[in-house]
Amino acid sequence: MEYLEFKITCKEAYREILMAEMAGIGFDSFLETEEGFDAYILPGDLDKNEWKELLARYTGPASIQIREGILPKVNWNEAWEKHYDPITVMDKVYVRATFHPSKEAAFAHEIIINPKxxxxxxxxxxxxxxxxxxxxxxxxxxxxxxxxxxxxxxxxxxxxxxxxxxxxxxxxxxxxxxxxxxxxxxxxxxxxxxxxxxxxxxxxxxxxxxxxxxxxxxxxxxxxxxxxxxxxxxxxxxxxxxxxxxxxxxxxxxxxxxxxxxxxxxxxxxxxxxxxxx
Structure with a gap:
């Protein structure tokens, strides 16, 4: 099934809130990039009026630039493997995906997240x-x-x-x-x-x-x-x-x-x- 693809460049401080706002109007897939993030939505789920209103609120403050396209299919797991690295929190928690090697013995807690x-x-x-x-x-x-x-x-x-x-x-x-x-x-x-x-x-x-x-x-x-x-x-x-x-x-x-x-x-x-x- 085809997705509408929006490649978004914006100020780093606005990335998370923009993704949250976009999720609220029907966008169901996001992939962070060095310049911003890519966002995906099924054509039938996009309300153009809501999308225009959101852009009107954030385009100026967030310095948003957008390139639109069509994405026929995507292997989300493969995409995440290219962009998602393990992290540690206070040397006590190791957060990884299933495709990363375990380091359970070295940390008090290990959390496995396949983020989709x-x-x-x-x-x-x-x-x-x-x-x-x-x-x-x-x-x-x-x-x-x-x-x-x-x-x-x-x-x-x-x-x-x-x-x-x-x-x-x-x-x-x-x-x-x-x-x-x-x-x-x-x-x-x-x-x-x-x-x-x-x-x-x-x-x-x-x-x-x-x-x-x-x-x-x-x-x-x-x-x-x-x-x-x-x-x-x-x-x-x-x-x-x-x-x-x-x-x-x-x-x-x-x-x-x-x-x-x-x-x-x-x-x-x-x-x-x-x-x-x-």
């Missing part, structure tokens, strides 16, 4: 920041929510750190299928990625830890629900936004009864830790 075209391989600053936060938080026998799971990498990390239960979900069909595949590859039991958002999925009444690496607008919209399901002694970790957005995120979080604890940042991206104020 879902978000979250550990390469982007926000995923890396979330993983570093997880390594500093107690997961043992805890109930964890991973909102907007993408590849499921944070949910996998939670289980490997000893979480009792993990609720993982995403609004994208491709991510749900990919996440469940990655859960199986990592040998996880009693975890299935659901399709939906924090308001619609089946979930526990309270969580000890809520993880949400999405984008600023979604986080602001869903903040009250994160606060509602967070146990009084629990922690909320948020990322997917820039350091310049911290004030807005904090304001909404505090309005919802959450207490700012600390932050981590990398390449202008931020990840914030909150607790409950009551």
């Amino acid at each position: 075209m879902s978000f979250g391989t550990g390469h982007h600053a926000t995923t890396y920041l979330m993983l570093t936060w997880q390594l500093s938080l107690d997961h043992q026998n805890k109930k964890v929510m991973d909102a907007g799971s993408g590849t499921g990498i944070l949910a996998i990390m939670a289980k490997k750190l000893g979480a009792e239960t993990v609720t993982a979900f995403d609004i994208d069909d491709w991510s749900v299928a990919n996440g469940n595949e990655n859960f199986e590859i990592n040998g996880l039991q009693n975890i299935t990625m659901q399709k939906g958002n924090v308001r619609t999925v089946n979930k526990e009444r309270y969580y000890d830890l809520v993880l949400a690496n999405i984008n600023k607008n979604v986080l602001l919209d869903e903040m009250a629900t994160y606060a509602q399901v967070l146990d009084k002694e629990g922690y909320l970790v948020l990322s997917g936004f820039y350091e310049s957005d911290i004030a807005d995120i904090r304001k909404e979080a505090e309005k919802c009864g959450l207490l700012y604890k600390d932050k981590k940042s990398n390449n202008q991206w931020a990840a914030l830790l909150f607790g409950k104020t009551h």
Whole structure:
């Protein structure tokens, strides 16, 4: 089946948010390049008005340049093998794909991710920041929510750190299928990625830890629900936004009864830790 192909050159700081926005209007496949990323969508899934509106918001700030074409077929796994290298996180976690050699003996944790075209391989600053936060938080026998799971990498990390239960979900069909595949590859039991958002999925009444690496607008919209399901002694970790957005995120979080604890940042991206104020 033919795909519409969009080769996009843009400022590095805008790559992740552009992919997230494009996924929200029907693009189901992405491949990062040195200059930006390539994006793919079936012709029948492209709403031209939504596409024009998105470009109108970002073309100037992100310095977007686009080359359009048609892609008859693509072997996504082969494409990823050319562009996806293993990474390490704090010398404790080794993130690789199935086609990379294992280094399990040298690291406390090894995560296997066949990313397909879902978000979250550990390469982007926000995923890396979330993983570093997880390594500093107690997961043992805890109930964890991973909102907007993408590849499921944070949910996998939670289980490997000893979480009792993990609720993982995403609004994208491709991510749900990919996440469940990655859960199986990592040998996880009693975890299935659901399709939906924090308001619609089946979930526990309270969580000890809520993880949400999405984008600023979604986080602001869903903040009250994160606060509602967070146990009084629990922690909320948020990322997917820039350091310049911290004030807005904090304001909404505090309005919802959450207490700012600390932050981590990398390449202008931020990840914030909150607790409950009551």
